[in-house]
Amino acid sequence: MSVSSVLAWFDRNERPLAWREPDTGAWGILLSEVMSQQTPVARVEPVWREWMARWPDPAAFAQASPAEVLRAWGKLGYPRRVLRLLECAQQIVELHDGHVPDDVDQLLALPGIGDYTARAVACFAYGQNVPVVDTNVRRVHRRAVEGCYLAGAASKSELAAVAAWLPQDGRGPRFSAALMELGALVCTAGNPECGVCPLRSRCAWVAAGSPPPSAEELAKKKVQKFIGTDRQVRGKIMDVLRGADTAVPQSAIDVVWPDAAQRSRALYSLLEDGLAEQDERGYFHLPR
Structure with a gap:
């Protein structure tokens, strides 16, 4: 993979998301990652700005009541996330003196923080070169390296596979962000824009003729219904x-x-x- 070509693409196409602003700290990154789980960025951004103005750090948020945070959460969906986030902030205050930890294992020990979120905070807030594997990154990897559609649940082996992609020259955290952006904007699930993809010349899926998903892959790609559920x-x-x-x-x-x-x-x-x-x-x- 050409790290330079992916980063050059990212330099031209990076979205100006609120939490990518230079003064965003670890709490802002953590909050954005929790809010963005299974929720479009366009819906998250205005709520994130309101929350950062109201609760700028874990100590401020830890003092809120469950009713307050559930009302502020509004229609972001999956509201159990916000109660776990409240527990998380309280533990950050109690165990880490109000500072979001930079250690992946310490982050994983916090309520509601899983593999992806822990590594996203370590990477994007603290500049650690750890694999950050969301659905977008998984999809890029599956197509570019394995030549097939993304199907099935995430596995621990994908962390090691993505870690092997990361450059060791200080560009790793930005490269991780670039892979996520590439999956969100170009290597999309339904209609990938292969013509503008910086990985096109090295993509195993393109080299194989961009094959459609197999019947088995289609069976694994379950679309989660909402209406009437x-x-x-x-x-x-x-x-x-x-x-x-x-x-x-x-x-x-x-x-x-x-x-x-x-x-x-x-x-x-x-x-x-x-x-x-x-x-x-x-x-x-x-x-x-």
């Missing part, structure tokens, strides 16, 4: 709870979805996940 119903119930100043009766929840069994299942799952609570009157509210 319990996740959609959970979101509607959360909208009611976020918009209410006080606890709401069951009747306020009943109107959001016609299927009583699915509505009840979704509400129960919110209670189980700690995203909602029920008081002694039987009314429902965000956790306090």
Whole structure:
């Protein structure tokens, strides 16, 4: 792989994302990575700016209540992330004197921080040359090196494979960011723009004639539905709870979805996940 050609492409095409601004610290990077999980960047950026103005560091965020952060999270989706983030900030204050650690193992020990996020913080906040492997990077690697579509769940072996790509001359962290951008903008899942890709001349998938996915690969590429799912119903119930100043009766929840069994299942799952609570009157509210 030509590191220089990928970096030159990135120099020309890097998006001016808020958390790429030079003064963004480790807390801002961590926050952006958690928010961006399974959520488009365009939706994340305005919320990220609001949060950084309101909670500029882990100590400030650690003092917020669950209800406050759930309301501020709005419609970013997967709200359990924000409760784990609150626990994470509290542990950063308790165990690390309010400073986001730079060690991958210490980051992995924090609530809600997995392989990708820990390495993204170490790489993009602290300049460590560690493999940062999200879906975009996995897709680029699968096509460029293995000559096939991305299918199946992530595996630990991909960390080692991507680590072998990284230059050891100080350009590794920027190269990691470039690979992610390449997957997001050019080597996309449905319609890759191979004509403008800096890896075109070395891409195993292009060399193989850009073959379509096999039946087995298609079977592994499961598209996650949203409309009509319990996740959609959970979101509607959360909208009611976020918009209410006080606890709401069951009747306020009943109107959001016609299927009583699915509505009840979704509400129960919110209670189980700690995203909602029920008081002694039987009314429902965000956790306090």
